[in-house]
Amino acid sequence: MARIEPNKVTKVAIVGTGLIGAGWAALFLANGLKVHAIDPAPDAEVRLHDTIRSMWGSLRELGRTSQPTPPLDALSFSSTPGAELASAQLVQESAPEKIEIKQQLLSDIEAWVSAETIIASSTSALLIGDIQAKARNPGRCLAAHPFNPPHILPLVEVSGGPKTDDEVLDWAMSFYEWLGKTPVRLSRQIEGHIAGRLGAAMWREAVSLVDQGVATVADIDAAVRNGPGPRWATTGCHMVYHLGGGDGGMANYLAHLGESQQRRWDSLGTPTLTAELCEKLTEGVTKDLGERSIASLVDERDRKLVQIMQSRG
Ligand SMILES: NC(=O)c1ccc[n+]([C@@H]2O[C@H](COP(=O)([O-])OP(=O)(O)OC[C@H]3O[C@@H](n4cnc5c(N)ncnc54)[C@H](O)[C@@H]3O)[C@@H](O)[C@H]2O)c1
Incomplete structure (x- = not known):
């Protein structure tokens, strides 16, 4: 099956729903995407709903959505990666900044997603080359680092590791642009991006x-x-x-x-x-x-x- 075009994406997953994951979730929902969220924290789902509601006013003022309230019916939730990931066209991982957690999560995510799914990490200062090192299909893994707060500021820094496919970076640049972000592509990975x-x-x-x-x-x-x-x-x-x-x-x-x-x-x-x-x-x-x-x-x-x-x- 061919990978979906970046401007036809309908369903994404976010892994980690803290400060950054919630910002991504709000932005994805404002763009009309279906979002599946994953986070093991006991209060994570309630916290995510509250945070998205609190971010919605800014998204409206920025003209990113005309909906008066966030479409929370387009948001599903689970505590661990599972079958819901099979239909996600992009997974945006925003879990804690620890290499062991990100490598393990990548392995768990890969067990469920389709071969075409792109997997992006929001990592601030880990190398995507290290995160993708043990992946089954490292070519589809990239770093897509948003600048906080991601629902307001346009910057996303896109970079690949040694095993990332160039076409995946092209896809990501088009996707984030379509999402209304301003992606900047690095020629090579570096801790902390630009x-x-x-x-x-x-x-x-x-x-x-x-x-x-x-x-x-x-x-x-x-x-x-x-x-x-x-x-x-x-x-x-x-x-x-x-x-x-x-x-x-x-x-x-x-x-x-x-x-x-x-x-x-x-x-x-x-x-x-x-x-x-x-x-x-x-x-x-x-x-x-x-x-x-x-x-x-x-x-x-x-x-x-x-x-x-x-x-x-
Ligand atoms: N805070 C920033 O300014 C900022 C900016 C850009 C990128 N980032 C990057 O985004 C990522 C997340 O940072 P944050 O500030 O949102 O952290 P955070 O601590 O606010 O959120 C992390 C979330 O991940 C969840 N989590 C823990 N283990 C998990 C697991 N196994 N699976 C799924 N979720 C899990 C936690 O419950 C928490 O909700 C990091 O990689 C960080 O470097 C942070």
Whole structure:
């Protein structure tokens, strides 16, 4: 049987229904797909329904669905992989970030899916090459890493391991695009993909600045929110310097300020997460929050993210 075309997918499965799995589920449902969800946690089904309901408003505001409430009748649930997987055209695995769990799950999933089913892992920083190492049919396995929160932010980083078929990566790129995402394809697998590595690089320096006593956690976050953050949202991090070079663009910037950039790179910090530094970071980030819960901070973030996405058109 031939594999279904990416824009004709009707049924998907999600494995792991935590933060990321729930976001995928909401997005798949908003796109009219039937979803089978798998998670062994005792309260997982109720939690998933609640989370999808709480995400639905953002999906409506983004124009991703016109349905007033999530179509939960299109969502089925089981605690372990089973016969429901036979009709899934894509499995999106978002289970805990542990290689043993992901390898075992892949083996369990492969026992039920059809030969054509694509299996994508949301892994943040494991290598898909390691996850697929013991698979029966590793060619159909890939990493498709969403950027949190997946129901709002468009980025999906697509990469294959040494055994992934190129046509599977082509299929995945088309599928996520059809889903309304913005997939970016890596030429090779790497821990943390692109965005996670860039985030890690920037956070490393932010932590180093705290460690050296240069500024407080709050002031460093304020600097990002009021300067580079909004600018990156419009240009990316390379284009910033092309525009920073005046009429001569990037070439002028590099000729004029490349040396000072190199000096800054050479002075960047490499902090170690000692117990003392961890305490400083935790205290710093919670200092002005009072009684505010994480849930209310996430709500506020998501509201603002929706506004940013709407303003980008
Ligand atoms: N949190 C993020 O910002 C983020 C972003 C992108 C990708 N990811 C990746 O997504 C994956 C999930 O991360 P998360 O933050 O949603 O974690 P999470 O802890 O919120 O959710 C994990 C879920 O997997 C379930 N689970 C445990 N064992 C399982 C099993 N054997 N089968 C099926 N489900 C099982 C848990 O009950 C839980 O609901 C990880 O690989 C992570 O690297 C995370």
